[in-house]
Amino acid sequence: MYKRKIPVRTECGLNLFKELLSGKFKLMLIYYISEGLIRPGVLQKKIAADRRVMTKQLDELVQDGFITKCSYETKIPKVEYQLTALGKSLLPLIMSLEMWGEKNRVVLEEALSERLPIH
Numbered sequence: 039m040y041k042r043k044i045p046v047r048t049e050c051g052l053n054l055f056k057e058l059l060s061g062k063f064k065l066m067l068i069y070y071i072s073e074g075l076i077r078p079g080v081l082q083k084k085i086a087a088d089r090r091v092m093t094k095q096l097d098e099l100v101q102d103g104f105i106t107k108c109s110y111e112t113k114i115p116k117v118e119y120q121l122t123a124l125g126k127s128l129l130p131l132i133m134s135l136e137m138w139g140e141k142n143r144v145v146l147e148e149a150l151s152e153r154l155p156i157h
Contacts, residue, residue, distance in 0.1 A: 058098075058102050058104075059104075059128075061095040061098065062087075062091070062095070063085050063087050063091070063092060063095050064095050064098070064099060064104075065128075065132050065135070066085050067081060067085070067092070067095060067096060067099060067105075068099070068104060068105070068121065068125050068128055068129070068132060069129070069132050069136075070084050070085065071105060071119050071120065071121055071125070072121055072125075072126070072129055076118040076119050076120065077116075077117070077118060077119075078092070078093065078096070078117055078119075081096075081119075096119065099125070100119075103122055103124050103125075104121070104122060104124050104125040104128070105119045105120060105121055105122060105125050106119065106120050106121075106122055107119055108120065
């Protein structure tokens with residue numbers, strides 16, 4: 039099992055946020071689950087994520103209490119995700135970040151284009 043070499047610093051709320059929500063797709067997963075996209079296949083298509091990476095991040099969000107996972111034992115197994123109160127409490131922050139990104143789109147796209155080709 040993996041053992042961290044550097045201990046987690048918890049004296050600052052930003053450190054806690056970073057440790058629990060730093061995954062590449064975690065904020066997007068919370069946002070899209072809030073919009074009603076609760077099935078893994080639909081989430082994967084919406085964010086164009088690798089299924090293994092997305093599943094790992096969904097599992098971490100469940101483990102950390104941001105979402106719940108409901109499995110249905112039917113002929114074809116079905117899984118759905120829902121936000122917890124903790125996950126719902128993140129929505130204003132996520133929406134603020136989204137609005138900030140839209141407001142600064144031109145500058146951000148320019149900065150990003152210097153690092154990566156944009157499609």
